[in-house]
């Protein structure tokens with residue numbers, strides 16, 4: 001294990017008792033504090049304003065339209081809707097998605113597209129194809145817990161690189177890599193409205209990261225569930241756009257944040273040779289993505305409903321983000337600093353060094369407020385004085401109630 005200025009390179013640690021005949025790779029499985037918080041919160045019987053999960057607002061999920069679409073697509077497809085589907089994805093969804101993407105900067109082609117079971121499967125496939133045990137992988141610090149957990153599950157040595165309000169500090173990477181003594185196999189980035197901070201990577205840094213990846217032969221795992229949810233500022237071209245089909249860019253996308261996470265439908269856009277291999281890999285994981293839900297997504301797209309839906313989401317999430325800023329100003333202007341996202345779901349709050357947000361969480365839940373403590377977003381347990389708030393899932397009124405409960409909880413810490 002080597003050390004760097006920004007922290008340690010973290011190899012996966014053995015966390016399981018030895019009574020079972022574990023495979024070596026089981027040592028890397030660390031689970032997700034974020035996902036575990038869902039079950040913890042579901043067990044509570046009192047009122048909790050939860051800013052914890054990165055879930056779309058309940059009001060933002062078009063469940064009535066979904067029900068009607070299910071009725072019609074299931075009637076049309078009959079038993080075929082319940083048969084095994086094609087591993088690369090249903091023909092209808094692939095066609096509709098390609099047509100939709102052609103109207104956006106993410107235009108792509110059939111041989112570059114794989115339909116996945118959500119974004120998580122895209123991340124898992126990326127790690128499965130490109131990460132051997134002991135490979136160095138750079139992640140943003142802080143980063144999305146499930147992303148780093150996936151990399152650890154495949155035995156990656158994780159190097160946390162700093163970020164600022166312009167995203168990953170790409171200019172720091174050559175020194176970090178020099179200190180690590182080896183080039184990274186992959187760099188995992190969330191370029192737009194990053195989970196957990198809500199910041200977006202600047203165009204200049206995107207260019208620089210592509211240059212470095214080309215120099216090192218490093219895969220960029222470009223995880224972008226929030227790019228279509230920009231409500232302020234100008235579009236910044238993504239790696240898919242800037243790379244012009246560069247085989248080093250592996251783009252993971254999902255319907256989870258723009259339609260509904262329970263559908264478990266997403267996609268990967270990657271080099272055709274990679275996609276061919278991905279199909280082999282997916283066949284040993286789940287054969288195909290849930291067929292009825294693919295038909296639902298396809299019909300939603302076919303009706304032209306996605307674009308107006310996105311327009312509604314953007315304006316509603318902007319309203320909710322601004323409401324959260326107002327509540328934070330009211331209750332925390334002295335005690336904390338926070339980010340000002342131009343899209344997505346999350347905002348990152350940082351307190352003085354003495355505040356331990358894991359303790360704040362333990363007190364907050366009985367007090368009726370939940371969030372994700374900052375430590376969850378670092379494999380080295382950093383950011384103990386920060387926390388992630390999802391502004392998308394609560395109405396402005398509930399947000400004010402939750403933030404005032406958070407302020408009360410902080411006073412009792």
Ligand code: PMP
Nearest residue numbers: 054118119120144190195254256
């Ligand atoms: N990547 C990021 C950055 C995310 O925030 C999420 C969802 N929280 C995912 C991937 C996983 O998406 P899905 O639910 O589609 O698996």
